[in-house]
Amino acid sequence: MTTTLSPLDRAKLAVAERASTLIASGMKVGLGTGSTATFLVRRLGERVRSEGLDIVCVPTSSATAALAREEGIRLASLDEAGWLDLTVDGADEFDPDFTLIKGAGGALLQEKIVATASNRMVVIVDVSKQVKALGAFPLPVEVLGFGMEATRALLEKVLETQDVDGRRIEPRRRDGKLFTTDEGNHILDLHLKRIGNALDLAQALNQIPGIVENGLFIGMCDTIILGNVDGTVETIMSSKDQTETGSSNRASSFRMAGAE
Numbered sequence: 001m002t003t004t005l006s007p008l009d010r011a012k013l014a015v016a017e018r019a020s021t022l023i024a025s026g027m028k029v030g031l032g033t034g035s036t037a038t039f040l041v042r043r044l045g046e047r048v049r050s051e052g053l054d055i056v057c058v059p060t061s062s063a064t065a066a067l068a069r070e071e072g073i074r075l076a077s078l079d080e081a082g083w084l085d086l087t088v089d090g091a092d093e094f095d096p097d098f099t100l101i102k103g104a105g106g107a108l109l110q111e112k113i114v115a116t117a118s119n120r121m122v123v124i125v126d127v128s129k130q131v132k133a134l135g136a137f138p139l140p141v142e143v144l145g146f147g148m149e150a151t152r153a154l155l156e157k158v159l160e161t162q163d164v165d166g167r168r169i170e171p172r173r174r175d176g177k178l179f180t181t182d183e184g185n186h187i188l189d190l191h192l193k194r195i196g197n198a199l200d201l202a203q204a205l206n207q208i209p210g211i212v213e214n215g216l217f218i219g220m221c222d223t224i225i226l227g228n229v230d231g232t233v234e235t236i237m238s239s240k241d242q243t244e245t246g247s248s249n250r251a252s253s254f255r256m257a258g259a260e
């Protein structure tokens with residue numbers, strides 16, 4: 001069956017299989033959205049059926065929820081599940097600092113909430129997502145429908161202050177209509193070409209009231225599972241996130257803050 005896959009899909013399957021080995025019975029797992037996450041959901045479904053893998057999963061979109069249900073995976077809302085052991089998700093770009101652009105599938109808001117409520121975020125990507133500098137991929141920004149033109153005008157002004165190489169803003173459309181997220185919001189795709197300072201940009205975007213969330217994931221991912229088109233897989237850990245016990249500083253600091 002895998003012989004009919006394209007080289008990129010083979011890479012996606014390989015990273016999904018590697019990520020699946022991090023998941024064991026008893027775990028609470030966040031399930032990402034997108035084509036790479038789809039391979040993981042299918043693999044977990046196989047394991048539920050063949051090994052009786054006993055996990056509770058929180059999906060990050062209605063699409064992932066539907067697929068996971070079809071696969072017979074037990075689902076819970078994030079509020080029912082509470083703190084998660086692990087979230088596995090795809091990405092549109094990642095840079096050497098493990099900063100991500102996410103949201104091509106329009107699920108960035110739930111993805112960010114779920115990843116933030118997890119001890120670890122593991123990202124599964126094919127090699128096409130690896131970049132030296134973020135920004136060639138348009139940055140998705142989720143905005144309220146209310147006052148969207150005012151939000152867009154403010155966004156244009158904010159982008160003038162940012163270290164980027166492009167400033168085109170494009171409302172995302174599907175089937176001739178504005179794309180609507182699972183939360184009933186819309187997406188503006190920012191064609192920035194190069195993002196000089198992701199943290200500055202994310203903070204500036206967060207100051208605009210009509211912006212619900214942006215697709216920059218900063219300091220959230222501790223492990224990248226990278227698939228090459230020859231089928232080989234590399235697991236890259238963020239060295240700055242490692243403690244002696246191997247758990248991430250982000251998780252530890254959340255735990256210390258009583259979030260678990």
Ligand code: 5RP
Pocket residue numbers: 032033034035036037089090091092101102103104105106107108111
């Ligand atoms: C959806 C996402 C996806 O994780 C991202 O777009 C990667 O998708 P794919 O695995 O299909 O390339 O952020 O909102």
